[in-house]
Amino acid sequence: MTNKYRIEAPVRSFSGDSVGVTFTKGTGFVDDSTKEGRAALEYFRRHGYGVAPSDGKTDEERAQEIVTGVPAQREPVTPVAYDPAKYNQDDVLVYLDSLADKDSDSQAEFDRIIAAERDGKARKTILARGEQKQEAGK
Known part of the structure; x- marks a missing residue:
């Protein structure tokens, strides 16, 4: 089960991104369904949020809702695609490992990350992980 958390920044006027979480007037929201979300929660707890x-x-x-008595309608949130260029090599490798031996969506995401890495920073260790998986699949 995924849990959603409300994060209150120490600076109540802060609007912007911190650790991948968007804040508006000092408030942001994150869930614990991903490794990134769990890491953000730990960061916020350690830093006094x-x-x-x-x-x-x-x-x-x-x-x-209080004024109208009608639940607020929300726009659907489009998840932001994982961009390997924004992470260090070790984090990208952990993310790739989390996709291993799963469904076809995970395989497509793995392939997308390898392609993005090839077109971007082209770090040898990450590209080698893609080649290893390709060799194992033969």
């Missing part, structure tokens, strides 16, 4: 379970609704959505 407020971390509490949440249903993901903003203060504005809660206020709208």
